Amino acid sequence: MHPVSSTTDDRPDGSPRPDAIRAQHVSVTYASGTEAVKDVSLTVPEGEFFGFLGPNGAGKTTTIKALVTLLDPTGGTVTVNGFDVRRDRRALRASVGYMAQETSVDLELTARENIRFACEAYGVPRAERAARIDELLDLVDLAAVADDQAKTYSGGMKKRLDVATALVHRPPLVFLDEPTTGLDPKARNRLWEYFREINDAGTTVFLTTQYLEEADQLCDRLAVIDDGHIVAEGTPAELKARVGGDVLDVDLIDDDESSRDRAVRVVRESGLLDGEGSVSRTETGVSVTSLHARRVGTDLLVALRDAGVAVEGFEVHSPTLDDVFLAITGTPASERATSADGESEPSEGPTDQKVGR
Amino acid sequence: MSGDTPARTATAEDPQYPEPTVGTVEPPRSTSYLAEVWVNFKRWNLKALRNPFIVVGSVVQPVVFLLLFSEVFGGVVGAAIGDAAGVDYLTYLVPAIVVQVALIAASSSGIGLVNDIENGMFEKVLVTPMRRSAVFLGKTLSEMIRVVVQGALIVVLGVLLGATVETGVLGAVAMLGVAVLFSLWFTAFSNVLALVTRDQESTIIGANLLTFPLLFVSSAFLPIEALPGWMQVVARLNPITYGVDATRTLMLEGWDWAALAPDLAVLVALDVVLGTVAVVMLSRASSARV
Numbered sequence: 108m109h110p111v112s113s114t115t116d117d118r119p120d121g122s123p124r125p126d127a128i129r130a131q132h133v134s135v136t137y138a139s140g141t142e143a144v145k146d147v148s149l150t151v152p153e154g155e156f157f158g159f160l161g162p163n164g165a166g167k168t169t170t171i172k173a174l175v176t177l178l179d180p181t182g183g184t185v186t187v188n189g190f191d192v193r194r195d196r197r198a199l200r201a202s203v204g205y206m207a208q209e210t211s212v213d214l215e216l217t218a219r220e221n222i223r224f225a226c227e228a229y230g231v232p233r234a235e236r237a238a239r240i241d242e243l244l245d246l247v248d249l250a251a252v253a254d255d256q257a258k259t260y261s262g263g264m265k266k267r268l269d270v271a272t273a274l275v276h277r278p279p280l281v282f283l284d285e286p287t288t289g290l291d292p293k294a295r296n297r298l299w300e301y302f303r304e305i306n307d308a309g310t311t312v313f314l315t316t317q318y319l320e321e322a323d324q325l326c327d328r329l330a331v332i333d334d335g336h337i338v339a340e341g342t343p344a345e346l347k348a349r350v351g352g353d354v355l356d357v358d359l360i361d362d363d364e365s366s367r368d369r370a371v372r373v374v375r376e377s378g379l380l381d382g383e384g385s386v387s388r389t390e391t392g393v394s395v396t397s398l399h400a401r402r403v404g405t406d407l408l409v410a411l412r413d414a415g416v417a418v419e420g421f422e423v424h425s426p427t428l429d430d431v432f433l434a435i436t437g438t439p440a441s442e443r444a445t446s447a448d449g450e451s452e453p454s455e456g457p458t459d460q461k462v463g464r
Numbered sequence: 465m466s467g468d469t470p471a472r473t474a475t476a477e478d479p480q481y482p483e484p485t486v487g488t489v490e491p492p493r494s495t496s497y498l499a500e501v502w503v504n505f506k507r508w509n510l511k512a513l514r515n516p517f518i519v520v521g522s523v524v525q526p527v528v529f530l531l532l533f534s535e536v537f538g539g540v541v542g543a544a545i546g547d548a549a550g551v552d553y554l555t556y557l558v559p560a561i562v563v564q565v566a567l568i569a570a571s572s573s574g575i576g577l578v579n580d581i582e583n584g585m586f587e588k589v590l591v592t593p594m595r596r597s598a599v600f601l602g603k604t605l606s607e608m609i610r611v612v613v614q615g616a617l618i619v620v621l622g623v624l625l626g627a628t629v630e631t632g633v634l635g636a637v638a639m640l641g642v643a644v645l646f647s648l649w650f651t652a653f654s655n656v657l658a659l660v661t662r663d664q665e666s667t668i669i670g671a672n673l674l675t676f677p678l679l680f681v682s683s684a685f686l687p688i689e690a691l692p693g694w695m696q697v698v699a700r701l702n703p704i705t706y707g708v709d710a711t712r713t714l715m716l717e718g719w720d721w722a723a724l725a726p727d728l729a730v731l732v733a734l735d736v737v738l739g740t741v742a743v744v745m746l747s748r749a750s751s752a753r754v
Contacts, residue, residue, distance in 0.1 A: 175591050176591070177587060177590065177591060197593045197595075198593070200591055200592060200593045201592075201593035203591075205588075205591045207584050207587055207588065209584045210583075210584060211583065211584025211585055211587060211588040212583070212584075212585070213507070213511065213583070213585050214583060215510075215511045215514045215515065216507070216510060216511070216514070220510065224503065224506075224507050225592075227499075227503040228500075228503055228589065228592040228593075228594050229592055229593065230495040230593070256514065272588070
């Protein structure tokens with residue numbers, strides 16, 4: 108697999124953006140002998156919102172830990188913000204923000220104290236600290252509870268505080284490891300807004316997620332990891348294209364065979380799919396898979412109505428990670444997650460990493 | 465920012481686009497080592513102050529120990545020990561309680577570490593540019609503050625109740641210094657236990673399993689000579705004996721360097737050995753260079 112390479116816009120002078128991350132043939136083997144990451148190569152240009160997808164145990168967290176110096180790659184080379192992951196550890200750490208998969212805040216401290224500790228830990232100048240703390244409290248909507256201990260916060264509030272502490276030093280690159288896992292939709296949407304804001308402000312974002320929808324919403328470009336290897340890469344649209352696009356499911360009032368066949372014919376003859384996509388019968392109607400399913404969905408429904416096909420209901424949804432995995436590997440991600448959970452990416456700490464390179 | 469732009473390989477494979485450079489960020493301002501120690505020292509003190517159980521327990525526990533032990537043991541063997549040592553039992557007991565509270569304070573060090581590991585703060589701190597040794601030193605220093613405060617409470621209370629310190633105020637301060645020296649090896653041990661078990665309950669049980677038997681099989685509450693034969697052997701190998709003997713020398717006898725030196729040497733050696741083990745294990749746990 109070639110290194111996952113940049114696709115985002117170049118700088119105004121036409122020169123390519125420098126790479127914030129450049130990893131070549133990275134592997135990480137734990138002391139137990141488990142090869143959590145086998146061969147990962149990727150480059151992420153500055154300013155990109157990069158998504159790293161994969162099921163549980165695929166190697167996402169191990170990769171991210173290798174990129175932020177929490178794990179030593181057993182093989183390969185990694186440069187982050189121009190700093191070598193083995194030689195320039197302190198400088199590298201100072202140049203990135205990192206939000207771990209599990210919420211990491213000091214529950215006994217208040218939000219203000221947590222952020223102040225992070226400011227001091229990252230060497231934010233004393234004169235700038237108070238303003239920076241207030242700015243971050245506002246950013247993550249915690250100003251009203253800034254002086255309450257974090258243990259009184261909801262899960263979403265703790266996550267937002269975690270985000271704030273990762274941003275205190277205004278790092279040009281932020282690593283977010285499954286930041287919205289376990290959150291309710293409202294809390295997740297708020298976090299998405301923050302991530303978009305920091306990316307719009309120029310911060311490179313490296314996001315791992317199990318959810319294609321999340322990656323689709325946020326990311327410029329994606330790589331999919333499975334069993335320690337990158338198995339696909341591209342823009343969200345390209346990955347969806349591997350599946351065949353979005354899916355429009357239409358339920359018919361008369362769902363007998365002839366009505367469903369008629370609906371299939373109407374869709375095919377409408378010309379709305381621009382020659383791509385597919386349509387098939389379901390138990391209650393028809394299912395249309397197309398890159399343009401969202402755009403032409405309404406027109407298709409109108410076409411069905413005009414042809415006298417009565418529609419009871421409809422739904423347009425994005426392909427899931429399962430769909431992508433099915434298209435790429437022939438196996439649903441959920442099955443891989445089950446088999447990989449205990450094997451591919453053990454929850455062991457760095458102490459368990461294999462000695463030697 | 466969802467992108468639908470076509471893939472564009474910006475490498476030498478595609479001459480249309482030049483090879484991108486590797487991004488460089490200005491090396492960070494270097495914070496001083498002492499500032500890093502201070503940051504961590506502050507955090508752990510703040511955490512301790514936020515926990516009412518720790519604040520109240522730290523004050524009440526030494527007082528209870530001193531009063532309880534002087535009443536219980538003083539009534540039974542106090543006279544005999546006092547006669548043998550030439551002092552009252554309270555004066556005899558104060559150094560033992562100073563060492564006991566140091567031991568108990570040290571035993572809780574690992575609990576804080578496990579708590580940090582469990583709530584993700586351990587990793588969060590490790591991914592900052594702060595030096596590892598400064599992180600651990602700051603935490604240890606904050607724990608030493610507790611040892612000093614609790615030890616000082618014991619000495620002051622003891623004096624108020626009638627105990628005398630042969631070496632005066634300077635000696636009392638030196639006793640607290642010995643308490644710190646003594647607590648370091650057990651602090652290291654507690655952290656090793658925490659790293660091995662990575663579980664709060666196991667760390668507490670493991671530390672308690674050692675704390676109380678070691679206390680009673682030592683010179684803390686009775687002279688070694690008063691213990692059964694096999695216990696005397698264990699007591700002479702027991703680090704608590706050396707901590708108690710050093711503080712007791714300062715309390716009862718004065719600046720007797722011939723007596724102090726061997727005890728202090730043993731404590732320093734223990735600190736170095738267990739401290740090294742703890743630092744190595746913490747480094748392995750916190751550094752990718754394993």
